[in-house]
Amino acid sequence: MKNVELKMSVKSRELPLSLNNTGDPEIASARPWAWEKKVAKSVLSMMKNPPIAIELWDGSRIQSCGQQPEVTLKVKNRSALSGILRNPDYKLGDAYSTGAIDIDGDLVKLAEIGSTYRPDILDDRRFLGKVINFLGRRARPNTLSGSRHHIHHHYDLSNDFYQLWLDRNYMQYTCAYYENLDYSIEQAQIAKLHHVCRKLRLQPGDEVIEFGCGWGGLGLFMAKEYGAKVKAYNISAEQIKYARDKAAREGLQDRLEYIEDDYRNAAGTCDVFVSVGMLEHVGKENYKTLGSVIDRCLRDTGRGLIHSIGRNKPKPMNRWIEKRIFPGAYPPTLGETMNIFEPYSLSVLDVENLRLHYAKTLEQWLARYESNVDKVLQMFDEKFVRAWRLYLSGSIAAFRTGELQLFQVVFQRPLDNDLPWTRRYLYPSARQV
Amino acid sequence: MKNVELKMSVKSRELPLSLNNTGDPEIASARPWAWEKKVAKSVLSMMKNPPIAIELWDGSRIQSCGQQPEVTLKVKNRSALSGILRNPDYKLGDAYSTGAIDIDGDLVKLAEIGSTYRPDILDDRRFLGKVINFLGRRARPNTLSGSRHHIHHHYDLSNDFYQLWLDRNYMQYTCAYYENLDYSIEQAQIAKLHHVCRKLRLQPGDEVIEFGCGWGGLGLFMAKEYGAKVKAYNISAEQIKYARDKAAREGLQDRLEYIEDDYRNAAGTCDVFVSVGMLEHVGKENYKTLGSVIDRCLRDTGRGLIHSIGRNKPKPMNRWIEKRIFPGAYPPTLGETMNIFEPYSLSVLDVENLRLHYAKTLEQWLARYESNVDKVLQMFDEKFVRAWRLYLSGSIAAFRTGELQLFQVVFQRPLDNDLPWTRRYLYPSARQV
Numbered sequence: 001m002k003n004v005e006l007k008m009s010v011k012s013r014e015l016p017l018s019l020n021n022t023g024d025p026e027i028a029s030a031r032p033w034a035w036e037k038k039v040a041k042s043v044l045s046m047m048k049n050p051p052i053a054i055e056l057w058d059g060s061r062i063q064s065c066g067q068q069p070e071v072t073l074k075v076k077n078r079s080a081l082s083g084i085l086r087n088p089d090y091k092l093g094d095a096y097s098t099g100a101i102d103i104d105g106d107l108v109k110l111a112e113i114g115s116t117y118r119p120d121i122l123d124d125r126r127f128l129g130k131v132i133n134f135l136g137r138r139a140r141p142n143t144l145s146g147s148r149h150h151i152h153h154h155y156d157l158s159n160d161f162y163q164l165w166l167d168r169n170y171m172q173y174t175c176a177y178y179e180n181l182d183y184s185i186e187q188a189q190i191a192k193l194h195h196v197c198r199k200l201r202l203q204p205g206d207e208v209i210e211f212g213c214g215w216g217g218l219g220l221f222m223a224k225e226y227g228a229k230v231k232a233y234n235i236s237a238e239q240i241k242y243a244r245d246k247a248a249r250e251g252l253q254d255r256l257e258y259i260e261d262d263y264r265n266a267a268g269t270c271d272v273f274v275s276v277g278m279l280e281h282v283g284k285e286n287y288k289t290l291g292s293v294i295d296r297c298l299r300d301t302g303r304g305l306i307h308s309i310g311r312n313k314p315k316p317m318n319r320w321i322e323k324r325i326f327p328g329a330y331p332p333t334l335g336e337t338m339n340i341f342e343p344y345s346l347s348v349l350d351v352e353n354l355r356l357h358y359a360k361t362l363e364q365w366l367a368r369y370e371s372n373v374d375k376v377l378q379m380f381d382e383k384f385v386r387a388w389r390l391y392l393s394g395s396i397a398a399f400r401t402g403e404l405q406l407f408q409v410v411f412q413r414p415l416d417n418d419l420p421w422t423r424r425y426l427y428p429s430a431r432q433v
Numbered sequence: 434m435k436n437v438e439l440k441m442s443v444k445s446r447e448l449p450l451s452l453n454n455t456g457d458p459e460i461a462s463a464r465p466w467a468w469e470k471k472v473a474k475s476v477l478s479m480m481k482n483p484p485i486a487i488e489l490w491d492g493s494r495i496q497s498c499g500q501q502p503e504v505t506l507k508v509k510n511r512s513a514l515s516g517i518l519r520n521p522d523y524k525l526g527d528a529y530s531t532g533a534i535d536i537d538g539d540l541v542k543l544a545e546i547g548s549t550y551r552p553d554i555l556d557d558r559r560f561l562g563k564v565i566n567f568l569g570r571r572a573r574p575n576t577l578s579g580s581r582h583h584i585h586h587h588y589d590l591s592n593d594f595y596q597l598w599l600d601r602n603y604m605q606y607t608c609a610y611y612e613n614l615d616y617s618i619e620q621a622q623i624a625k626l627h628h629v630c631r632k633l634r635l636q637p638g639d640e641v642i643e644f645g646c647g648w649g650g651l652g653l654f655m656a657k658e659y660g661a662k663v664k665a666y667n668i669s670a671e672q673i674k675y676a677r678d679k680a681a682r683e684g685l686q687d688r689l690e691y692i693e694d695d696y697r698n699a700a701g702t703c704d705v706f707v708s709v710g711m712l713e714h715v716g717k718e719n720y721k722t723l724g725s726v727i728d729r730c731l732r733d734t735g736r737g738l739i740h741s742i743g744r745n746k747p748k749p750m751n752r753w754i755e756k757r758i759f760p761g762a763y764p765p766t767l768g769e770t771m772n773i774f775e776p777y778s779l780s781v782l783d784v785e786n787l788r789l790h791y792a793k794t795l796e797q798w799l800a801r802y803e804s805n806v807d808k809v810l811q812m813f814d815e816k817f818v819r820a821w822r823l824y825l826s827g828s829i830a831a832f833r834t835g836e837l838q839l840f841q842v843v844f845q846r847p848l849d850n851d852l853p854w855t856r857r858y859l860y861p862s863a864r865q866v
Contacts, residue, residue, distance in 0.1 A: 343746070346745065347747075356854065401848075402780055405781075414745050414835025419789055
């Protein structure tokens with residue numbers, strides 16, 4: 001079964017499995033059997049009756065007892081029904097992408113319902129959850145070449161694509177910071193960049209090492225706004241090229257070195273270590289290695305910050321997102337994150353959870369994505385458009401329902417007593433962005 | 434060896450072990466042998482030449498090469514020298530308490546030097562460190578009765594004793610908060626209480642459950658200043674009596690319930706869970722149990738805070754402090770602390786490290802302790818006076834050198850989106866305390 005799925009091409013329009021494995025479209029569109037409806041009804045009941053209706057391909061409807069449905073899931077064929085009943089975490093994503101299911105109502109709402117009404121049987125500590133997680137384990141670890149493959153899959157899609165919906169100034173593909181809820185995505189990303197620089201007490205002339213620099217926005221901001229000197233690592237060729245071009249256009253190439261290499265090969269020492277949105281791709285088996293590289297680079301008076309998606313409980317990334325969108329991704333718990341620091345002389349000073357900020361960031365991304373959906377369709381195809389719509393919507397839901405967290409962790413050397421006494425300096429009374 | 438030490442009475446004036454195990458005072462005061470001086474010299478060299486001189490009982494001096502000594506350790510007999518050379522973490526405390534060693538210079542400075550020049554051989558990951566930690570393992574676990582024994586040992590010493598040197602208003606025997614560095618201990622403790630209440634977004638009428646309430650100061654403050662209703666658990670009989678009397682004197686007994694019982698027996702539910710300075714006594718084997726009790730008590734809209742001494746790396750409490758001052762104590766790393774939260778539906782929102790605040794708190798305690806030392810001597814004896822002087826001084830050093838940390842962890846339910854967007858509310862522009 002796993003092999004069949006792995007072979008599924010991005011272009012394929014149909015799911016790889018149907019209930020009877022014939023793949024015959026006539027059978028797939030035959031009238032639903034009574035027991036299929038019964039199974040669907042009992043899944044809703046196991047989910048403790050979420051406000052969802054399921055409309056089958058013959059127009060028949062199944063819905064929770066005593067609940068007015070807020071969203072209708074329109075299932076177009078037997079194979080899609082079979083998939084989402086057996087393994088909703090994974091099959092729903094593909095079925096939605098191919099159009100084998102459709103939604104009447106709000107996709108984010110559906111994802112929120114799926115998260116809050118999640119049946120206990122899918123709990124990762126239970127048998128079925130364990131089986132599903134086992135089947136969903138990564139095909140390729142985050143070795144030097146594995147990481148390169150994973151990062152290429154996601155970040156080298158096309159710079160033009162990301163430019164359609166990310167903020168226009170700094171191309172930040174990470175959580176923004178809404179110190180003011182009226183902020184546009186541009187304002188909120190600048191506020192995030194300031195928040196990170198303030199947490200790091202960045203000074204003119206500071207030498208910065210950055211791991212996972214995206215399109216180079218944070219480094220650019222640090223050089224331009226704070227007078228820092230940045231050496232930034234990334235294994236995405238497209239992003240590095242973009243970052244270098246932009247640094248040259250801004251005349252900042254003497255302060256900005258973008259290096260196309262793995263963080264494990266980082267050389268030299270720094271006053272400031274920063275990594276925003278890379279830890280998700282490191283893999284928890286590599287945290288001790290990451291810590292050793294930070295420990296090697298950070299000077300005795302250095303300050304560091306890691307910003308990452310996280311979780312409250314250990315759990316793999318949603319299988320569909322991990323397979324189709326972000327291969328190799330794993331959002332760690334705070335406990336797991338501490339495996340970066342605790343083997344070394346590193347002291348955690350501050351942790352902030354910005355979960356709702358990521359929900360709002362994603363809302364603004366999704367709105368801009370939808371307003372540019374025609375252009376996305378020209379670049380890719382309908383299946384891609386739907387997959388990314390689901391990914392952005394599902395991520396909004398995951399941050400709203402506490403399935404995912406966003407942690408910023410600030411650290412320093414344990415013997416360094418040059419510490420701020422309070423965090424008041426992070427909250428200046430008036431700020432223009 | 435361990436049994437001999439366990440039998441050592443608090444009143445005994447002499448160390449239980451001498452090099453030749455005769456305990457003969459004539460032998461103990463005989464002239465130092467040449468090899469003893471050599472060993473002492475090589476220990477200093479292993480410590481990479483700290484600015485310490487060792488003065489032996491015949492007046493001879495050993496000191497680090499090329500270092501001007503800042504502190505002189507005066508060793509009065511052979512048995513003390515043997516003890517501190519073999520196991521400084523443990524034996525130095527007893528030798529200082531009994532007067533078998535004395536200090537010329539600043540005791541805090543000596544402890545800081547001991548911490549920063551710590552020989553690698555004592556590292557907990559190395560053989561000798563492991564042996565020392567193994568020998569120092571706790572005789573009694575933190576079971577219901579074990580905890581009662583441990584807490585009685587420390588907190589039931591005498592309320593009058595603690596009143597001599599803690600803040601006068603709220604008897605806070607935990608880290609204060611110096612939002613202003615000029616604060617007295619009274620002002621800094623009130624600032625701490627406000628900081629905790631603000632982090633918990635405490636509202637009038639909120640029902641609070643507190644674990645490990647000390648002399649009841651935090652509960653009293655929450656009831657008086659924020660209009661909360663507090664149910665506070667503590668297994669120290671002396672402290673509970675003090676807290677109840679004070680609540681009655683203030684006419685707040687209808688809002689303050691002090692319960693002499695173990696946290697594991699807590700009943701009912703709450704809007705706010707708080708525990709300031711208890712986690713150190715819980716023992717890391719009980720964190721999952723502690724989490725289950727919090728999970729049972731905290732309502733879906735509840736907020737929680739745990740304030741505790743911690744560490745950057747897992748390591749037992751200093752053996753001498755654990756044996757003589759705080760039996761059963763263990764300061765956890767943040768990673769270990771997460772074992773409270775991660776098995777349950779609890780989401781960490783904020784972690785603040787207040788390490789230097791505890792160093793300053795201890796400085797103010799020590800100053801007040803020294804100014805009341807005559808009264809302490811009347812209550813106890815010279816050995817007690819010296820042991821507590823060393824404990825307070827050593828703790829200042831431990832927080833100054835990053836051996837110990839102070840973590841405040843704020844948490845909430847993962848599905849609760851009633852969250853502050855920023856932490857600005859913790860930093861009001863002007864505050865009177």
